Amino acid sequence: MDYFNYRGGELFAEEVPTSTIAERFGTPAYVYSRAALEQHYREYSEALAERDHLICYAVKANSNLAVLDVLARMGAGFDIVSAGELERVLRAGGDPGKVVFSGVGKQEWEMRRALEAGVRCFNVESETELDRLDTVAGELGVQAPVSLRVNPDVDAGTHPYISTGLKENKFGIDITEALAVYARAATLPNLVVKGVDCHIGSQLTSVSPFLDALDRVLELVDALSENDIHIEHLDMGGGLGVTYDDEEPPRPADYVRALDERIGDRKLELILEPGRSIAANAGIMLTRVELLKCTEHRNFAIVDAAMNDLIRPALYSAWQAIVPVQPHEGAEEKVWDLVGPVCETGDFLGKDRTMTLCPGDLLAVRSAGAYGFVMSSNYNTRNRPPELMVDGEQVHIVRRRETIEDQLAPENCLPE
Numbered sequence: 149m150d151y152f153n154y155r156g157g158e159l160f161a162e163e164v165p166t167s168t169i170a171e172r173f174g175t176p177a178y179v180y181s182r183a184a185l186e187q188h189y190r191e192y193s194e195a196l197a198e199r200d201h202l203i204c205y206a207v208k209a210n211s212n213l214a215v216l217d218v219l220a221r222m223g224a225g226f227d228i229v230s231a232g233e234l235e236r237v238l239r240a241g242g243d244p245g246k247v248v249f250s251g252v253g254k255q256e257w258e259m260r261r262a263l264e265a266g267v268r269c270f271n272v273e274s275e276t277e278l279d280r281l282d283t284v285a286g287e288l289g290v291q292a293p294v295s296l297r298v299n300p301d302v303d304a305g306t307h308p309y310i311s312t313g314l315k316e317n318k319f320g321i322d323i324t325e326a327l328a329v330y331a332r333a334a335t336l337p338n339l340v341v342k343g344v345d346c347h348i349g350s351q352l353t354s355v356s357p358f359l360d361a362l363d364r365v366l367e368l369v370d371a372l373s374e375n376d377i378h379i380e381h382l383d384m385g386g387g388l389g390v391t392y393d394d395e396e397p398p399r400p401a402d403y404v405r406a407l408d409e410r411i412g413d414r415k416l417e418l419i420l421e422p423g424r425s426i427a428a429n430a431g432i433m434l435t436r437v438e439l440l441k442c443t444e445h446r447n448f449a450i451v452d453a454a455m456n457d458l459i460r461p462a463l464y465s466a467w468q469a470i471v472p473v474q475p476h477e478g479a480e481e482k483v484w485d486l487v488g489p490v491c492e493t494g495d496f497l498g499k500d501r502t503m504t505l506c507p508g509d510l511l512a513v514r515s516a517g518a519y520g521f522v523m524s525s526n527y528n529t530r531n532r533p534p535e536l537m538v539d540g541e542q543v544h545i546v547r548r549r550e551t552i553e554d555q556l557a558p559e560n561c562l563p564e
């Protein structure tokens with residue numbers, strides 16, 4: 149179900165016309181739908197209802213406090229990659245006992261903070277990290293719960309920058325070495341082995357790479373059990389893709405069913421870390437056409453959002469749908485490059501888009517709820533856009549538009 153729908157010739161966010169949102173709050177602006185977030189989370193929780201499970205939403209996809217709050221209220225756990233993300237989860241009322249801590253470069257102070265908060269598990273990505281965690285836990289006089297993130301050497305069939313499960317990627321412990329590393333982990337006094345973890349990449353549109361990875365991980369789980377190392381949970385990471393264009397990724401229900409069949413009657417709690425599949429299609433970014441510039445070679449529509457607001461097109465040549473908020477019926481179409489005001493040739497939101505455009509038109513970039521605002525920056529000293537949450541007929545500011553005063557705050561400025 150799509151919570152951003154056309155009604156009476158205009159794009160709505162739930163019950164609110166998006167032109168009203170743009171007039172009230174200005175552009176560019178991120179707009180999230182609470183109902184969509186809830187629906188996407190529910191698809192996972194219903195699919196997993198029959199088995200012992202924990203859904204740890206990947207905070208990196210969209211770490212807005214209001215988004216975390218919606219998911220925490222539904223019982224979600226969280227996958228974090230920094231102490232900063234942990235603080236966000238705690239501020240939003242998330243349960244630290246449902247937090248898993250991923251990432252290749254956890255610093256000692258971050259480990260300490262996570263141990264003090266009582267996170268559910270550390271997903272450890274190297275032997276050196278294992279030693280570091282053992283030392284930090286020992287200093288605090290506690291035992292750290294750990295999973296090893298294994299790298300199963302599986303091709304996720306996604307963009308090379310967002311593939312993580314190949315031997316040449318920096319992530320995880322080579323699965324062929326995992327047995328030995330688990331044996332060592334079991335001897336370290338301040339660690340308790342709890343689980344096994346893997347995450348092979350993002351925006352996967354088929355289940356087969358997940359199943360290839362799972363087969364290899366289950367082989368490891370069985371071998372560990374023969375060696376008297378008993379694994380309580382299996383964390384398959386995130387990665388389920390979404391429809392940006394014409395992709396048809398599996399629904400959570402189909403994905404979970406396929407995993408379930410392979411896991412069989414092994415007594416394992418299943419942890420998943422979905423990010424994009426919960427947040428991407430729960431958000432849009434509104435932008436307004438500033439100027440049209442037609443040359444002999446290209447037609448440029450210069451809009452008020454840029455690569456600093458949404459970097460996915462520039463960074464990965466990612467394609468996101470860009471639609472008019474109030475389409476001009478029957479008017480002449482042209483092929484446009486939709487570009488921002490930043491001084492980079494790579495500053496575009498979309499290329500070769502056939503549409504009718506006039507100066508002042510409002511546009512919506514779809515599927516912008518994940519890896520959108522979180523990857524924004526102040527490049528070209530642009531102020532970051534606001535984030536708004538629609539809830540039925542209400543629109544809440546869940547992060548205000550940045551101002552130049554924020555950027556020029558005294559502590560950011562001149563030396564004494």
Ligand SMILES: Cc1ncc(COP(=O)(O)O)c(C=O)c1O
Nearest residue numbers: 206250350386387421422423424
């Ligand atoms: C360890 C880990 N878990 C979960 C995710 C979330 O992935 P996605 O947003 O594709 O579901 C990521 C990002 O790829 C990740 O690195």
Ligand SMILES: N[C@@H](CCCC[NH3+])C(=O)O
Nearest residue numbers: 208310350351460518519
């Ligand atoms: N930032 C990426 C996804 C990275 C996933 C995190 N490991 C994107 O926008 O598609």
